[in-house]
Amino acid sequence: MTTNSVLSAIRVLEVVGERQPVGLSGLARAVGLPKSTVQRCLLTLAEAGWTRVDETSRWRLTYRAFAVGNRAREGTPLREIALPVLHELQLATGETVHLAAPDGRDLVLIERLDTAHRLRAFLPLGHRIPMHASATGQAYLAAGTDADVEEYLAGPLEPSTRWTVTDPGALRSRISEVRSRGWSVNPEGLSEGIAAVGAAVLGADGGPAGALSVSGPTVRMTDEVFDAHGVAAADAAARISRDLGAPAVARVAEPRG
Template structure:
């Protein structure tokens, strides 16, 4: 929103300063903050000074500003952040040790998936995900799981588009997407084939909270040219079940695996 637009509250202006930073531009000058936040230089200077004094921003020796540690401390209080990661980490490590491929833990934020943990090795297939980055739900394995369990209203909103294509394989047809979501709910896992990059496949499964609601998703991303991704489904399901149990969920009368699911070696 530009300075010439409708008047914004003090809180909105402060948040616009913080929102000027992203993974593409983690360091900004004062003038860049003003431009990206849609503020006058004078207003930006006053707000940046206040945020720096409080610790939400930090200034380096070159004069550029960065997000400050005070915000990291506050973020640690988020129930879908460090607490979830701490419960999940033993199972993410087990999944990584059995595959030596990229392992992700992600949560939903609106129509996006946000990655809150990632483990990868030097020999793992290249991925574009990083901790803190977000991608549209329809284009990732973890996103498909979260969308499939996100309720009818969210699914219809997502299917109404736009469904952005990142590769020729990205699902952009609403009817096909609905079919995929139904399959995720039936099988208990998602298979995202070359939707973000054309050399990787993601296998994902849900993570449930104490009441059985899907609160996150776990996945492993493997190269298309490697072993069939389907062989990883039991290992990813088991990781999701383990994290769910650590969060307090107890599946009614069974292992929590869909019928026919049988643990096998991941690799």
């Protein structure tokens, strides 16, 4: 198997995971490859136990992909170190808590602790989160260097909702606010009807290693709770950062008033 065919198969596998169940034609359009090439990739992946075709001739991942992905998630030091603090954060805020780690221009959701409320935020584990569109991503960008921010802004800024910040200048202002405040506030930028606050987790090198968020429906995540939840998120992120060996991570002050 050539390098190009391996890369094509991996890309097909990723897009099946993102769009499942997906038909051959739609998959070929999504990956930008001929249908014959995609068909060969799918059959090879099916033979290896990674994909399967259902009764409607659409393709899905098998549980082999889930098992391997779950082992990767559970073997991540960030998740293992963060989990006890995330549980405390979820209990303190009463809302859904997410933990995400970087992968290229996106963050990938590696942990989610759900609220007991029936109406709640929901993203599946493994979901790819655009940085500019999310509370976690904006916090992550704010924790990086100006050069990191400019490199990100040079790429596409596609909208996830009508409230997504897609203007580079507006995103620079949002990042500046995050740096000044200590946490991000993202009303409906990633999902309609959902607002979130986020904070970056730093690694031993002092740079961002991931980000966490507190998310909920806008009927509960209002201006009145943003500060309290933001402080809680930033404090949790600081605790996790210290446990990861980040230098001189200060505890966040309580909100005034």
